[in-house]
Amino acid sequence: MSKITLDQVADILKEHNNIRIICHRSPDGDTIGSAYALLFALRGMGKKCCVVCSDELPKKFVYITDNAEVQEFDVEFTIAVDVADRPLLGKVFDTVTPDLVIDHHISNTLYGKQTCIIDSASNCENIYNLIKIMNVEIDKHIADALYTGVATDTGCFMFSNVTSQTHIIAADLINKGADFAEINRVMFETKTVSRLKVERYAYDNIHIFADGKAAILCIPHSVCKEANAMPEDLEGINALTRKIEGVILGITVREQEDGSNRVSVRTHAPVDASAFCKNFGGGGHVRAGGCGFDCTIDEAKDLLMAKALDVLK
Ligand SMILES: [Mn+2]
Known part of the structure; x- marks a missing residue:
């Protein structure tokens, strides 16, 4: 039930392997972007890692999800990302107490064993800062995942939650290869029949x-x-x-x-x-x-x- 900083999160993650990351039910771009960016970063550190969700991940996110091969392992550590309250873990996981919660909702109910809450426009901004602290290089896969969360949780940079920091992070993600035009087209323009x-x-x-x-x-x-x-x-x-x-x-x-x-x-x-x-x-x-x-x-x-x-x- 304790609150911790991103630096402490980075230290804790160094000590763990075989990590499961849970997205919130009715998954959106921010929870999926957070989860996969963290997965790519942790795998880059040589750890085994998987992403799970109570609901199926919408097909439009395949450009993120397809980049992660399936890894089989016994889970030793569980992280929830962008999940403000335990019921939002969804039917399959709402009896789980995550070891760690990384979130940007100030309303977070502190249901995890340890929680890092930073009030930013998107949780992907927090994951971006975490990956920087962990000293993992941001490659194109990470950049695409993080950009997706930053763009979707800000209504394509239109909402009042946007800060100059949001734009600075988005700019760096574009420098790292995020396919911003295509991501914005899929997220904000394309409609299913x-x-x-x-x-x-x-x-x-x-x-x-x-x-x-x-x-x-x-x-x-x-x-x-x-x-x-x-x-x-x-x-x-x-x-x-x-x-x-x-x-x-x-x-x-x-x-x-x-x-x-x-x-x-x-x-x-x-x-x-x-x-x-x-x-x-x-x-x-x-x-x-x-x-x-x-x-x-x-x-x-x-x-x-x-x-x-x-x-x-
Ligand atoms: Mn969010």
């Missing part, structure tokens, strides 16, 4: 109300099923409603396979997304919140719209 189908439905069905201040999008499960959409195809879809000019309260309702509904709320000032969701037993942050409904999607829509009109009047 399934995603396109769900988006087409979304654009046709976003309902703008409350004098243009609110927008609601309800996606029935049948739409995702017909589009053959996997969870990764729906990433970021909850942000669509808030991108409309004038909308300060965006609501997305996604019907689940079991008929229940998951609601995601995105806001601009002065609407508090967390406060809005608390009306329905949910919560979250000021700009992003969530809640759930066991009623039908149409009933959920009515309840949410009524509350939205009330909040915005």
